[in-house]
Amino acid sequence: MDDCIFCKIIKGEIPSTKVYEDGRVYAFMDINPIAKGHTLIIPKTHAGNLWEIAPEDLSAVHSAAKTIAGALQKALDAEGVACLQLNGRAVGQVVMHYHLHLVPRVKGAPELPISHWDLKPGDMKEIQSVAMKIAAEIQ
Ligand code: AMP
Ligand code: ZN
16 A cells, blocks of 8 residues: 555565564564564555455564564563453554554563453343343354
8 A cells, every 4th residue: 555654664665673584474563662572563465454355464464473472582581461452442452553562571671551450340230131132243
């Protein structure tokens, strides 16, 4: 896609710091890292989000995530790696080309803002009624 910043990165029109590439995916460092080692993995074929991405590209992105998460453990001694993927401006997606964030937490680093929240029990009736609606939409 011509005006997509991540498509431009894949084509080499915008510089990036690559860590991995194969036939379907490209992985590079986020330039606004929320932690040391913050990496993005994208499909080479443009897809805006989880609704649009082809299953083969989705598999390839997540297989690469396994490889790169292993590398983050070894290279940075990461004790954990958070995987985050946003779909739609309503949940904060800024770049409209599917991307999976890999955010490692190295020993002694502060808690990640994306992986810690308070647990509050929900209303089980509402949970079940929402689940029924979702399940009914899955063919
Ligand atoms: P989001 O769409 O909110 O999931 O996140 C988009 C991410 O892309 C942000 O973390 C940005 O820092 C990152 N980003 C935007 N432009 C670039 C770029 N040219 N190189 C690397 N990362 C980028
Ligand atoms: Zn794109």
